Amino acid sequence: MNTELLLQLTINGLIVGLLYGVIAMCFVLIYKSTQVVNFAQGEFLLIGAWICWATLVWLQLPFWLGFIITLAFMTLFGILIQAIFLKPMIGEPIISVIMVTIGLSMFFQALMKWIFGVSAQSYPQVFETSTVTIGGLNVELAYIMSLIFSFLMMAGFYWFFRYSRMGLAMRATAFDQQVASSLGISVSKVFAASWAISAMVSATAGIVMGMVNGVSDALSFIGIKVFPAVILGGLDSIVGGVVGGVIIGVLENLAEFIDSQYLHVGNLYTIAPFYVLLIILAFKPYGLFGTKDIERI
């Protein structure tokens, strides 16, 4: 057994998995507070990555400024999307809401292709050195930076949800919309805030993906890839999202290890998470950390 390869793949899985976790968290944030499953999450990443790319390449701005502009834009974007397209859908069946987000994803996919073209583009060099070595594996510095940034954001969220007024309001809304609104919480503000935060964090993840792999229209596929992570963790658990992401990341890499060393099936890397998902759902229908839906008659 090639332990060195196993170790490197595990490290890789952990790092990539954490990024999945961050994206999964964005998903859960929206679902928890607004009960919308956002199939356009991948497009949020794509739009963030393209906007930042445009500020760096077209406007020639320094990275920190471009980054801030992107975050500001995405905040606004998230709020607008919610207000224009999802507010009218409150109270409609889940399937219709899902379909609206799928429609949004089709729309923005085409819009991005129209504005930025269909060829892949690369980010200009942002960090001095592009890679660092961890346990014998070269890892892009952008990942490490993004993970630090994500951890800071998660700590911020923790504080936000725990102590701030808005955060408490969001938790209350997530717990019971009707009760929250009858207590004077502005539900629509809460909805807007969660979309804004989610769009902003997704954009960060998108920028990292762009730096590491280049930006192109298919980047948004990561939005679909993260589904197993979200479901694995349980749709409404933020911690679950992150744990699910890490599990899927490591799982993919272990599948690759078993595939390339022993089985030679090919494609286990992409398909294994979906098999595992089916198996886990058979035993734990609400994911690992999801709230059980207890129904009374």
Added chain:
Amino acid sequence: MITLSMRPCGDFRTTYKADTRIFETRFILLATILSVVALCFAPLFLDAYYLTLFIQISYLGIAALGLNILVGFTGQISLGHGAFFGFGAFASAWISNSFAIPVWLSIPLAGVLTMAVGMMFGLPAARIKGLYLAIATLSAQFIIEDFFARAEWFSGGSYGAAADPVSLFGMNFDSDQSFFYVALFALVFMYLWGTNLMRSRDGRAFVAVRDHYLSAEIMGINLTWYRLLSFGVSSFYAGIGGALYGHYLGFVSAEGFTLMMSVQFLAMIIIGGLGSVQGALLGTIFIVLLPEVLEATVSLIGSTGLMEPGTLVENLAYFKEMAIGLVIILFLIFEPDGLAHRWKQIKSYWKFYPFAY
């Protein structure tokens, strides 16, 4: 889902029997028969372009009805319908090629085979609901797609599979004109059967599971069995649709049965109307004709010479894609009950003019 059971004004029944008629009135029955008869003469007057659109509507419409039985009538969500459609196409080609079974028989057999696969992937549905189920069927989509590319014995792998034309009594249905009749027969047969199913005990059980599964269970409906059955019926329809598609093209390639296709089926039934048999057909017509209408608009603008045709095609390509996304969104916001509901409203408006409300 409450809105689905609301009827427009003036639509009242006095007996339970009236509630379970396939054709609500004698006039509708006559109109249906007349339009089917009229369609039989269509190949004499319409060119291959219209015929191919009709054929597309019929094989996609059959599959869309299947999805509507699952999503609209039983309240389960599936994001893997496109893969089942593809499975039907490959299965029929495989059955007729490797066992020398005539094509007219291999199409229903492919439906049965797809039904078995669908029920296998529907097993989780016994326990999970809502979004968890949506994602479980998403897994089915990816797993089956991977299977197409891998299983050379079944699908021919990357070489694809050849599918013989339908032939019956020495006649080959291999042109648009002749395949039109196969498609028409299949469409009418499957839709009648679907409508009939929905008024039977099983169909009413589906609706009960959708509306309130706890009450349904208390009434003695076996939830697990009916959820599974619904997956089975839906996959059967998808399989038949896929098989027709395969034998129409004469060749099945593993490309094309993607998540996008599954999403398109969902778009059809949502636009047409969840939980409505005619809605499935209306939605299919809408989704099939939408790109054609947009395309025609593009070439119309091109022919006016206002824009240089070269750049026009390039730019409008993206607008076309955006328009499809936008139409879906607008439909859901402004017409959430779908075309079928709107149709009923229009009908009752004229029926009781000027007293409709």
Added chain:
Amino acid sequence: MQKTRILKASVIAAAVGTLLTMHANAKEKVFVGHLADYSGPTAAVGKHYADGIKDTLSWLNKNGGIDGTELEFESVDYAYKVPQAISNYKKWTSRRDMVAMQGWGTADTEALISFASKDKVAVFSASYSGHLTDPTGKNPKTKKPAPYNFFYGASYSDTCRALVQWAKNDWEQKGKSGKPGFVHIGDNHPYPNAPKKACAEYAREIGFDVKPPVVVSMKPGDFKAQCLSIKTNGANYGYVANLGGSVVSLIKSCDTVGTDIQLMANIWGGDKLTFEAVGEGIDNYVFPAMTPFWTDNVPALENVKKIARSSKRDDSFQTHHYIRGVCTTLYMAEAMKWAKDNGGITGENVKNGMYVKKNWVPEGMEGVCLPANWASDDHRGINTVNIYQAKWDNGDIDVGRISQVELPRRDDWLGY
């Protein structure tokens, strides 16, 4: 059936009647359909190829068409969707009397094979699957003969064989001993899989140690895991079977991980725009081309630039996909010329026109388009592959031709 026949007959009679009366003053026209992918998943390369075709068709018309017959054409963006491809094809055959079609990818080409052979429409595509090269079904492996399908270029399998042959030479020239390792890197989909088996068989035949294929998604993402497998499984030469963003991600990931594998791309896996997107990671990247590069010193390229200029396109650079589009269209035009002199431009005559000449190059394209040989039982038009290499050179990409491989026309390779 009787009714349709009567109807058909009357339609034909009417058509002939109008033709006879119109013939005197109307300009002769034939219709060519053009399916392009500008907005779908393969648009990154599809756009350039489609531009080449469109520009050439309008250039031909500006220069008198096919000996005076105008080429009417319509370019349609079908976004790689099969239903759109079918309905456009039907519209064109039934309303515009299409004689030839310029198609694009694997999906639409394969969906239209049986229609095209029944309707006798010559289909030129950019889907280079090996099984399209067997028009009569000689090879027992061919599932469905495709008598009306043509493409300009070596098939995916043949291109991969050429690259493997080059790799063998490269290995020997570098004086290395032992068996070199070969690996196929691509998604589990019809297009990347097309040459998988055929190429592995040939690699084994000429003394490669063929490693189990590595599956890399067509959707870009982080491929470090796959690159780690490539690094440890001891492959020296890797065939990259994907295209666009996925290739960019793959090269970047492998560069980060530090593999020392020689990557060799398929025909869609390497062009200047891809290299620019990768940037530094491009290191001796080998890719095939069926034409010279835009910047190569070939006199006839001036004619390609003329075509680009006539459609007001930037003539400082176009990808080799563009030039391949030009060549494909010009071969079709030459076949149409022959058809015109031999019974009129119909799909069947265009098809036969492709077989007439041997070792032929469209007029004015010597050195740009490779000499071609199509035969009625062998649609492998091109059996030569130009092999190029790209290198990152401090902010610039150096591209140069390193070899030209000519493949034998082996019977067991027909349609495979």
